[in-house]
Amino acid sequence: MKYKTLKGFQDILPPDILIWQNIETISRDVFRTYGYQEIRLPILESTDIFVRSIGETSDIVEKEMYTFQDKGGRSVTLRPEGTASFVRAYVEHHLYNHPAPQKYYYMGPMFRYERPQAYRYRQFYQIGAEAMGVEDPKLDAEIISMLTKILSGIGLKELNFELTSIGCKNCRPDYRDALKNFLRDKLNSFCSDCQRRYDLNPLRILDCKVPDCISSRQGAPQVIDYLCADCKKHFDGLRHYLDILKVPHSITPNLVRGLDYYTKTAFEVTSESLGSQKAVAAGGRYDGLVDEFGGPPTPGIGFAIGMERIIPLIKDSMKPSEGPDLFICCMGQYAYEEALALAEQLRARRLWVEINYDDSSLKSQMRKGNRIGAKHVIVIGEDEVRNEVAVIKDMITGTETQSRLEAQELVKIIKAGS
RNA sequence: GUGAGUGUAGCUCAGCCGGUUAGAGCAUCUGACUGUGGCUCAGAGGGUCGGGGGUUCGAAUCCCCUCACUCACCCCA
Structure with missing residues (x-):
């Protein structure tokens, strides 16, 4: 790469x-x-x-x-x-x-x-x-x-x-002095990091995880008391x-x-x-x-x-899953023209709408609708364009509803289903 | 900056006592089903085996170097 x-x-x-x-x-x-x-x-x-x-x-x-x-x-x-x-x-x-x-x-x-x-x-x-x-x-x-x-x-x-x-x-300076006084004569029982910290930042010795340091600092003065x-x-x-x-x-x-x-x-x-x-x-x-x-x-x-x-x-408890409200399957050129315009109208009504872009088989288009998590799928072909009626399928329940090919009615069905 | 571990397909990994064209599952795409998804089955695409060098008739496999990633130290959100 x-x-x-x-x-x-x-x-x-x-x-x-x-x-x-x-x-x-x-x-x-x-x-x-x-x-x-x-x-x-x-x-x-x-x-x-x-x-x-x-x-x-x-x-x-x-x-x-x-x-x-x-x-x-x-x-x-x-x-x-x-x-x-x-x-x-x-x-x-x-x-x-x-x-x-x-x-x-x-x-x-x-x-x-x-x-x-x-x-x-x-x-x-x-x-x-x-x-x-x-x-x-x-x-x-x-x-x-x-x-x-x-x-x-x-x-x-x-x-x-x-x-x-x-x-x-x-x-704080008073406490720092008190701490250094406490540590001074037992410094060689601390790890090398702590010995370095003694001058640099003695407070950090209190935070060291090395077991010897933990026991050696028993009884050290505490900030709160100073x-x-x-x-x-x-x-x-x-x-x-x-x-x-x-x-x-x-x-x-x-x-x-x-x-x-x-x-x-x-x-x-x-x-x-x-x-x-x-x-x-x-x-x-x-x-x-x-x-x-x-x-x-x-x-x-x-x-x-x-x-x-x-x-x-x-991460586990907050698993977001999102998919389009509607996926439009298209069969034939007229259908694509209808679908493009319809999609725009539905998007203007705040729906997430995806359409198919190539001439794959209906099966393949349905499969895609399913894969991308579409909540509804509608199929538009020659008959649908001619009659201005189409079947919209709820992908969760599998039920199909007939609707006029018109934004307002589709929105109503989609919102009712979800 | 220091130490240890790991690098093979998009992801998770197998293969590693050297031996024909490097595998599986998942994922992607297609078909079975010429206009209806999920399940099943069949198939396809996808790899400089991290990179370089060495040993060898032959290296994903053994050796050296290097790079990257990961975890830990230091320190910090």
């Missing part, structure tokens, strides 16, 4: 595309009821937008970005995630001048140059939401509740909802409101986020039936990011759902 998609990229074809559309429709409907409006952002941005927000030492920036020079010599990057672009747009269009909270959602592709594996692609799709301008945990609870509504609306079951607070720029008064109050408030909204959740203190901009609330939704890449959605609060982009200090919170992660979970 000469040409094929790039590694980690994929075509999405029918009938799978119907599942995608279905998920998008359900999501839009939930967003609408919570007052979230769609925003469409460019896929390509200036590189420093991501470097500044995601963090220079994060894995995404260090090794996963699709970065290149455009013809003007500028460094540009295919977006690896949505929030940075969104905040850029929020500041650029002075959206902070509108009444808070400002609520937006987006859906579209993201790009990360990673080694592909199960449920992980280099171009992957996210449905994301961002809410700006409210610091109160009531908003956190609401957006999290909305996320669970979307996921359950899509039909996902048995998900784990993990929640924590990772503090703010005031209390939250400042403000962060603690926020976190307690969030848990209270989540209880009121009956959003089931578990506290996972060592939940680690890969992006530098998160503050306070961080959460992740996972599925055990996925394999190694099991996060289906994740998000958190980013109260310093607008500031960072040159806007007025504005709190924000958001999440993103990974399309490729949720589709395998619902």
Whole structure:
């Protein structure tokens, strides 16, 4: 094969595309009821937008970005995630001048140059939401509740909802120090990855799956115990409101986020039936990011759902089957002329109509009507054209009904049958 | 970037101790049934056996290299 998609990229074809559309429709409907409006952002941005927000030492920036020079010599990057672009747009269009909270959602592709594996692609799709301008945990609870509504609306079951607070720029350094102090003298009992993480991102040691590391980190200090008064109050408030909204959740203190901009609330939704890449959605609060982009200090919170992660979970239950409302079999030249015109009239009445295009036998045409899943088939030949009457066959029940060769009556029969 | 596994028809796979023209099921198309689908039967089309090199009289099969895919690590939606 000469040409094929790039590694980690994929075509999405029918009938799978119907599942995608279905998920998008359900999501839009939930967003609408919570007052979230769609925003469409460019896929390509200036590189420093991501470097500044995601963090220079994060894995995404260090090794996963699709970065290149455009013809003007500028460094540009295919977006690896949505929030940075969104905040850029929020500041650029002075959206902070509108009444808070400002609520937006987006859906579209993201790009990360990673080694592909199960449920992980280099171009992957996210449905994301961002809410700006409210610091109160009531908003956190609401957006999290909305996320669970979307996921359950899509039909996902048995998900784990993990929640924590990772503090703010005031209390997180204290925790980081406490953790490093705890780890310092027992570092050689950790794996080589963890020893590297010690300087780079010590919080991630808490997430390591190596058994020795798990036992060695027993008794390590937890973020939650180091939250400042403000962060603690926020976190307690969030848990209270989540209880009121009956959003089931578990506290996972060592939940680690890969992006530098998160503050306070961080959460992740996972599925055990996925394999190694099991996060289906994740998000958190980013109260310093607008500031960072040159806007007025504005709190924000958001999440993103990974399309490729949720589709395998619902593929079996969401099996769309579609076929034409009517397939027209034609015998002879006059019949084709009649059929073409008739098809147009029926399509104008919102029916999906297919006609046969070659002079194959009636049997072969019927077979085709059946194969493509037509709900009804009509045969038009010389007699039918002359008498303006034809037999329309219901392909599910097999019953035949006589009808005048005329759009209105045909529509009535077809709609009654389906 | 690291490690392991797999590459034969559109799809799922058999064939692999080397041996005539590379198979099956499903799918597609046609016919049996000259104007009525599904079931059945018959037939047809569709392959550089991932690519290159080597061993050999002879390679899908054995050896080397390479590419692609998959899974896992790292990390993440």
